[in-house]
Structure formats: structure tokens, C-alpha cells
Amino acid sequence: xxxxxxxxxxxxxxxxxxxxxxxxxxxxxxxxxxxxxxxxxxxxxxxxxxxxxxxxxxxxxxxxxxxxxxxxxxxxxxxxxxxxxxxxxxxxxxxxxxxxxxxxxxxxxxxxxxxxxxxxxxxxxx
Numbered sequence: 001x002x003x004x005x006x007x008x009x010x011x012x013x014x015x016x017x018x019x020x021x022x023x024x025x026x027x028x029x030x031x032x033x034x035x036x037x038x039x040x041x042x043x044x045x046x047x048x049x050x051x052x053x054x055x056x057x058x059x060x061x062x063x064x065x066x067x068x069x070x071x072x073x074x075x076x077x078x079x080x081x082x083x084x085x086x087x088x089x090x091x092x093x094x095x096x097x098x099x100x101x102x103x104x105x106x107x108x109x110x111x112x113x114x115x116x117x118x119x120x121x122x123x124x125x126x
Contacts, residue, residue, distance in 0.1 A: 001026050002024065002025070002026045002098060003024070003115075004024055004025075004096050004097065004098060004116065005025075005118070006020060006022050006094065006095065006118065006120040007120055008021045009122045011124075011125065012086055012122075012124055012125075013125055014088060014125070015085055015086065016086055017083060017086065018082075018083045018086065019081070019083070020080065020094055020120060020122075022080070023076070023077065023078045024077045024079070027077070027098070030054060031053070032052075032053050032054075032099060032101050033050055033051065033106030033113070034050070034053060034072070034079040034096060034097070035096065035097050035098075036048045036049045036070060036108065037094070037095045037096070037097060038092035038095070039092055039093050039095070040092040040093075045095070046110070047107065047108025048060070048061050048094070049061065049068055049070040050070070050105075051070045051071070051072055051106060053079075054101070057105075057106065059106055061108065067083070067086075068081060068083050068084070069081070079096060088126050091122060091124050093120070093122075094119060094122050095117055095118075096117045097113035097115060097116045098113065098115045099112055099113045
């Protein structure tokens, strides 16, 4: 059974940084996508970034390009999301999710990812 566990969230001030981690266990199929998503109170879950594990290709939502960076450590089976220059609008619960790759992109569309972690809270104050 595939499990994802997020960590690294916290409370920071505007302009500060955080690094989120997503540890994947139980996965037996190596070609997969891992995505990061976020959901603020009263809003729909939105995709932030995605990465293809067998090549490192990445995708980003326009709202985070230039500020957030997704990366992976294949040895540790962990995907990271570096959040720089944080803004109050980035406050949300952040989730990672995984899907097996059968072709196409790893764009972080929540509808296309089927295994989710429990989330980690990021709060940015001004």
C-alpha cells in the first residue's frame, strides 16, 4: 500500500521560506508523478507543482513560478517543495499526492492524482 507523509509546514512571516517534504513508501512502480497541492479555507484544492520521478521534469502553477521549487531525492523516495518569498496568500494546508505515470504530463491537476498524504499547514503572516 502506497503511503505519503508530508512534513515541514509552519508559521512564518511574509518573505520567509519553508521546505516541505513528502516521503513516499510502499510504491513498487517507479514511473510516477508526485504533485504538491494546497487548499485554503473556503477554497478549492489547487495544484502547485508536479514532478516526474523518472526524469525530473517539472510543472508549476503560474501563481508560484519563480518562488516555489519542486525537487526529489530518489534514494530517500522523498519529494520536496521549497517555498521562498512567502506571501499571506500562500497560507493553506499543503498536500502531496502521487499517481502512476502512463504517459503525458505530471501537471498538478488534483483530479488526476489518486494517493494523498494527510497534509501540512503553512501559515504566512504579514
